[in-house]
Amino acid sequence: MFLIYVISMWSILTGFQFYLFCLGVKICIFIHFFSPFSLKCSSSLRDNNLLSLTNISLCFRLGLVATIKDRANEIYKKVEDQKSSRGRNQDALLAACLYIACRQEDKPRTVKEICSIANGATKKEIGRAKEYIVKQLGLETGQSVEMGTIHAGDFMRRFCSNLGMNNQAVKAAQEAVKKSEEFDIRRSPISIAAAVIYIITQLSDDKKPLKDISVATGVAEGTIRNSYKDLYPHLPKIIPNWYAKEEDLKNLTSP
Numbered sequence: 001m002f003l004i005y006v007i008s009m010w011s012i013l014t015g016f017q018f019y020l021f022c023l024g025v026k027i028c029i030f031i032h033f034f035s036p037f038s039l040k041c042s043s044s045l046r047d048n049n050l051l052s053l054t055n056i057s058l059c060f061r062l063g064l065v066a067t068i069k070d071r072a073n074e075i076y077k078k079v080e081d082q083k084s085s086r087g088r089n090q091d092a093l094l095a096a097c098l099y100i101a102c103r104q105e106d107k108p109r110t111v112k113e114i115c116s117i118a119n120g121a122t123k124k125e126i127g128r129a130k131e132y133i134v135k136q137l138g139l140e141t142g143q144s145v146e147m148g149t150i151h152a153g154d155f156m157r158r159f160c161s162n163l164g165m166n167n168q169a170v171k172a173a174q175e176a177v178k179k180s181e182e183f184d185i186r187r188s189p190i191s192i193a194a195a196v197i198y199i200i201t202q203l204s205d206d207k208k209p210l211k212d213i214s215v216a217t218g219v220a221e222g223t224i225r226n227s228y229k230d231l232y233p234h235l236p237k238i239i240p241n242w243y244a245k246e247e248d249l250k251n252l253t254s255p
Helices: 002-012 016-034 036-062 066-081 090-104 111-115 123-141 153-163 167-180 189-202 210-217 221-238 246-250
Strands: none
Touching (some): 066 123, 090 111, 111 123, 153 189, 153 210, 167 189, 167 221, 189 210, 210 221, 221 246
């Protein structure tokens, strides 16, 4: 249509008039595609596309659902709109947004799990980025950011799967970690999950070395030992009776 319009105008314009007409068309095209506003919009669109692709990649590598990706994008855009995020480690910011989104969608991941797919961002950088984001979102809304509550059971099935535990051991670990919440054990949920897995495997024929449990859960061996020490007095009430008898518990190594 545009070409037909140009030809029709050529038929009624001659010489210098047609030259001015073509010049005007070129100016309009230049303004449309190369003006600062258009470039800014194109840059913004490109950045958003890159953000979306990055989060899709991170979510895919962690096996996360689309709702978490959407929530992470939403958090990132809110922080980016405040312009105070410029100059900060973008990989750490994206990873922190993903960590927060997982928490808010009740599908938490450990910082170490996020770090493993975060394109080089360290745990410390992700932790700082998380604190920064929570602070900025709190300033924007005027209230604290809801992060969701973490329970040891949130990690149990995934950790057990990483260790190749059988269904009976997984079921016992899930029941044990749920019972552990009835006691005042002042350890992080991840540490408790790791310690419960250690106990359950020690009560089975398929014992797992402490080192393997540390690798699978991301919890240091020393931390697992300390958590085991805190859980030990409560084991008769924590470990399911159908899985281990009191005599079996007495055979466990005393912390």
